């Protein structure tokens with residue numbers, strides 16, 4: 001297994017920059033998630049790491065050895081990387097066993113490695129089926145087996161669960177991550193789904209407009225996003241119009257603590273609150289918030305309330321007082337804040 005280091009990598013297509021100085025570090029045996037909106041350059045970065053495309057500038061090292069620079073390029077077949085592309089990855093005219101054998105050297109095709117790898121992903125009983133005879137989840141497991149069979153140093157997976165419905169997506173993702181952990185693989189999983197990234201990764205890299213804007217442990221990135229983009233990309237973020245003064249924030253929902261990185265400045269700022277940080281409190285203790293709408297959601301009710309200029313969705317108990325026309329709110333826990341420049 002190998003570490004991966006991407007250092008100031010840039011790539012343009014037809015004069016249009018797609019990657020603008022990307023830095024990424026994945027340690028040996030680590031699962032990293034690359035999270036970002038559509039079009040931010042995730043697939044392009046994976047293809048550069050796999051060696052399908054050349055970098056314009058910067059460097060990619062795999063296992064400490066340079067694999068890509070503007071002046072030198074190790075071809076994909078010499079990188080020992082397993083690539084799991086987006087849906088439709090299996091060859092339709094080959095059986096499951098044929099698909100998995102495809103990437104193996106001829107001498108290893110009859111060696112039991114195919115059966116061993118299919119067993120690893122729990123698909124040994126499917127060896128003689130064709131892809132169209134498999135469910136979506138089974139297809140993804142076989143695609144993973146095909147990538148793992150040649151014992152690659154690194155596995156890269158490009159939105160591997162996109163074609164699956166939400167329920168199946170969660171369970172197949174958990175199985176794939178468990179398999180990667182059993183093999184000790186270093187892996188990079190591309191996704192645009194924050195929950196999937198949080199659930200699978202040791203290290204989360206947030207990508208926006210051709211750059212990695214933050215990389216760190218999933219908890220850290222969620223609780224202490226370093227930029228407004230990182231806050232928005234990593235899950236629901238309510239941005240309150242506030243001020244920072246002496247290490248604390250004032251917001252339309254009252255005073256709030258700040259994460260350490262946001263304490264050293266002062267001025268008008270966007271205060272980033274995660275929905276679960278907004279608490280219903282007793283009358284008189286928090287900000288007055290009229291209820292605009294309420295919606296029963298089974299295990300809870302969702303209230304839409306206004307606070308100053310903001311419309312906010314707040315979770316309340318399922319049987320929340322039907323006669324109430326307002327609630328009182330407070331912010332719990334520390335928030336990230338971003339100074340508003342030029343205002």
Ligand SMILES: Nc1ncnc2c1ncn2[C@@H]1O[C@H](COP(=O)(O)OP(=O)(O)OP(=O)(O)O)[C@@H](O)[C@H]1O
Pocket residue numbers: 013014018036037038039040041042043044045192
């Ligand atoms: N071979 C190419 N030629 C020209 N433009 C390209 C090429 N490959 C990618 N692009 C452009 O680069 C940008 C980034 O594409 P990329 O596929 O890397 O994004 P992404 O983050 O993976 O998006 P998605 O989540 O939608 O798959 C897009 O604007 C795309 O149109």
